Amino acid sequence: EVQLVESGGGLVQPGGSLRLSCAASGFTVSSNYMSWVRQAPGKGLEWVSVIYSGGSTYYADSVKGRFTISRDNSKNTLYLQMNSLRAEDTAVYYCARVKHGENIYYYYYMDVWGKGTTVTVSS
Amino acid sequence: DIQMTQSPSSLSASVGDRVTITCQASQDISNYLNWYQQKPGKAPKLLIYDASNLETGVPSRFSGSGSGTDFTFTISSLQPEDIATYYCQQYDNLLRFTFGPGTKVDIK
Numbered sequence: 001e002v003q004l005v006e007s008g009g010g011l012v013q014p015g016g017s018l019r020l021s022c023a024a025s026g027f028t029v030s031s032n033y034m035s036w037v038r039q040a041p042g043k044g045l046e047w048v049s050v051i052y053s054g055g056s057t058y059y060a061d062s063v064k065g066r067f068t069i070s071r072d073n074s075k076n077t078l079y080l081q082m083n084s085l086r087a088e089d090t091a092v093y094y095c096a097r098v099k100h101g102e103n104i105y106y107y108y109y110m111d112v113w114g115k116g117t118t119v120t121v122s123s
Numbered sequence: 124d125i126q127m128t129q130s131p132s133s134l135s136a137s138v139g140d141r142v143t144i145t146c147q148a149s150q151d152i153s154n155y156l157n158w159y160q161q162k163p164g165k166a167p168k169l170l171i172y173d174a175s176n177l178e179t180g181v182p183s184r185f186s187g188s189g190s191g192t193d194f195t196f197t198i199s200s201l202q203p204e205d206i207a208t209y210y211c212q213q214y215d216n217l218l219r220f221t222f223g224p225g226t227k228v229d230i231k
Contacts, residue, residue, distance in 0.1 A: 050219070
């Protein structure tokens, strides 16, 4: 069964760090594009970061320079290292697989999602 | 940056009603538009990709259309299990994604 399971969330003080993990089963993380999406309490979805199968990474402006997306191929796991955390980073963090299809162009969509892990930044 | 707007922000309809949600991009995004359903306390679920393609296993009462800047998501006959918030999502050529603000759908 294709599945993603996030872990690593918790309570952290402003300015602190946290590393989120996303363990995949049923498919290979390194062969896919993978992404992190977050949702602040009572708010909508916000894209955070993506890592290509080739290793390129991109970030939302709101986290650029503070968050780092990476993966461990031997563990088939995606990570999100979060530094210099702020109160506004408080959210449920989801990892998702980004699949692509081809018509006369490539198209992309997030087809598998984890259940999320909660990060609370507060003193 | 491309901005996404959705309307309405919320709606209330009766079981069996046709429900339509619109999503507008601030610039031409071709067909790079997906739709997701999110129920309270759950992860989002892909419903429509590439503007109009139904994800495998999703009921046929869900559909999407549009291209360029204007897109429409339709539930042809609203069911009680469709109570959720629906999000459109676009992406650029670097796969930087943007979600619309969401439309909350309730039963009247």
